[in-house]
Amino acid sequence: MTLESVNSAVTAQGIRRRYGERTALDGFSLEVPEGSVFGVLGPNGSGKSTFLALVAGAERPPEGSLTILGGPPTRSVRARIGTVFQENASDPLMTPLEYLLFAGRLFGVTGQAARERSAELLERFGLAGRAKDPISTLSGGMRRRLEVARALLHRPALLLLDEPTTGVDPEERKLLWETVLGERGGATVLLATNDLHEADAVCDLVAFVQAGRVVATGSPAELKRNLRKQTVRVELHSASSEVEAQIAELAGADNVTAANGELLITTDDAAALAARLFEAAGAAIRSLRIDEASLEDAYFQFVQRRKEAVR
C-alpha cells in the first residue's frame, strides 16, 4: 500500500499543540490511508498520545488542520470512531453484557440490534461464558478483549487503539489481534504502541514520532529496506562512554545506538565487525549477538535515541 493510493481516514497537517511551556505537537503531519492498519510509534512524551487524543475527541487543533473520515473534527464524527484507551474504561460493577449494551446506547446501537451485536462480539472475543459476571471478576486479558469488543460494537470506520495489549500475555495478545483484524471489517486501525515487534507484525504502515513530529513514515518493509542489513547487539560489563566512543569509530560500524542496556550497531558485514569489536574492546564486552534488520532497528535509527539513554 502506498500513501497516495487510497483516500485518507485521518489527515493531519502542521498541528501544533502546547500545554503551558511544553510543546506536545510541533508541526505534526500525517496521512492515514483508509482501510490500513497504521502504527504510530515513538518514545514516551513524543506526542503520539496527544495526537490520538485529538482524533478521539474530534477536537479542532489550535494550530494546523485535522481531517477525520473526510470531514472536519466535530462531535458527530466520534460516532464513527471506536477507541480503546490505554487503561480499561469499563465499570467493574457492570457485567460485560451490560457494558456493551450501555456503550451501544452511547453510540447509537440500541434494542435488538444492540443485543445481537453484543452477543456476537462476546462470543467472538471468548467472553460469552462470562457475559453476566461482574467485570471485576474478569482477568486482565479478558478485560482488554472486552474493551476491544466495546470499541467495535458500533462498527466504527476508524478504530483507535492506544497500546491495546499492554500487560497482556503473548497467547492473549495473539488471540486479541486475530480477533481485531478479523472483526474490523474495512475499518482503518490507528495504533499507538511502543511494541515494535507487534507493530511489525500487524501494521501495513507505520510512522515514527519524536518530539511532536513525524520523522519517518512507510511500510515496515520499506523502512527496513533503507537500513544496513544487520545489527550487532553488544552488552558491556559496565557502561563506558570511552568504550562506546571507541566502538563508534570502528570501520563498518554505521550507526551506534544505546537502548535497553545494549549498544545496537548497524552494519553491512556483522562478522567482520564482530572481529573488530573483540580486537578493540574484547575485555569490556559481556555478550554479542547478530540480528537481521528489524523494525526496531529502523525505529532507533530514525528516532535517534542515542547512547546517553543507556545510563
Next chain:
Amino acid sequence: MSQTASAAAGAAVRPAAPGGGAMNGARVAAAIALRDLRAVARARSQLYSSVLTPLMLLVFLGNGVSQGLEPSRLPAGNFTAYLVAGTVVMTSVFSSTFSSASYYRDRDSGFLRLLLSSPHDPRTVLLGKSLAALLIGAAQAFLVLAVAAPFVDFGWQHGMAAGFGLALLTVVLLNLMLTGLAQALATRVQSMQGFHLIMNLALFPLLFFSGAFFPVDGLPAWMKVLAYVNPLTYAVDALQLATYATGSGGFIGYGVDFAVLAVLGAAVYALGFSRLPTLTWSGQ
C-alpha cells in the same frame, strides 16, 4: 497475523450514527442515570446505612431531647416531630454529596473517558449523572420521611396526601440544588478528598443554621442573618410547613421557599455547565 490493507479496504463499513437531538440526549442521560442507580442498588450496605443512620438520629436525639427538656421549651412540645424535617434535609445533603462523588469514581476507573469519547455533549453526561444523584438523594430523604411518619405525631395541616406531595416537591428541589452544586464542584476540584472536604465544610454549618435541629427564632440577630441567607433554611421551612406546623405563623412560606430553591438550583447548574469536563488521555 497481519492482514493486508487492500483486502480490508474492500469490506463494507457501516458507520454508526446515533440520532441527534434533545430526545436522544435525554435517552442517553437516562441510560447514564440508570447505570448509576443500578450501581447504588448493588451497594446495599450503602443504601441501608444512608436511611438507617438518619432514622437512628431521629429516634435517639428526638427522644433524648424530648425527655430531657421541659415540654414548654420545645417547638410544639414535640422535638421528634420537629426534627424530622431537619433529618430529611440532612439525609439529602449526605446522599447527594455521596452520589455526586461517583463522578470521581468514573474518572478514576476510566469510565468517564468512554462517556466523553461518545458523540454526546458533555452536558448530557453531567445531566445523566446529576439525575441519578438527584433521584437517589430524593428517594432516600423521602424514605426517611415515609418511615418516620407513622411513628411521629405530625399535624399534617394540609392533609397527609397533600403534605407528602409538598414534602416530595421540597425534597426534589433541594436535591436538585445540592446535586447541581456537587457537580459544579466535581468538575473544578481535582481530588475526591478535596471535594468531600469542601462539601462538608460548606454544608455542615449550613445544616446547623437552617433550623434543622433547633429553631432559628431564638438565635442572636447575626445568626438569624446567616440562617436567612442559607438555602437549607428554606427546605427545612417548607418541610416543617408540610408536616409538623399547625399554621403559617413564624414560617417563611412555600412561595419563597420553592422560589429560592428553584432559582439556586438553576444557578448552580448554570455554574456547573460553565466548566465542562474534557476527554483526557494517558501521557497527554
